[in-house]
Amino acid sequence: AQKITQTQPGMFVQEKEAVTLDCTYDTSDQSYGLFWYKQPSSGEMIFLIYQGSYDEQNATEGRYSLNFQKARKSANLVISASQLGDSAMYFCAMREPPGYSSASKIIFGSGTRLSIRP
């Protein structure tokens, strides 16, 4: 069964430092997708970045990059030059592509609460 593990329930980082949020996953499928979402205290879920299992290059979106290590089954989120506005809950998620399985589910990790110190 698919599983997403985020082992850091909370992290404190100094403003302007880089931060890495850990995510490991477990799947027996070869084709899958990995996502990161941000949830500020206001509650909305904000899509940050996506990595396909066949993508050879690590995904990047502005200050966000996904450190994808397929053999280790890890998909860590790296935020460069952290800002106060980065304080939020961060979720790693995984899904199979549609049509690959009759149960194309999306699962989320338990999240990491990131707090940026000024």
Next chain:
Amino acid sequence: DSGVTQTPKHLITATGQRVTLRCSPRSGDLSVYWYQQSLDQGLQFLIHYYNGEERAKGNILERFSAQQFPDLHSELNLSSLELGDSALYFCASSVGSGAYEQYFGPGTRLTVT
């Protein structure tokens, strides 16, 4: 603003009642996903519709049902409500069925008393 709208924003109801949550996807998006976020269960995928057809089911209870209408808006029906159904219910949309990027609505906070 993601472009996904959800109504109502808050809902307070009693056990045993039935409620309907509504979601309008972003213009042009054909897929709608429903999620439940609770303190004890975390964020759980419930169901996915693409262009009116159910595509995938997650941890959706039999007391819950959903549908996507021809105008692509979706409704999530929750019946015989229990205290444990209190949660934040999100709707998300994406262009295709692959969900490479999903855009979430602001959520409906349901409180069952």
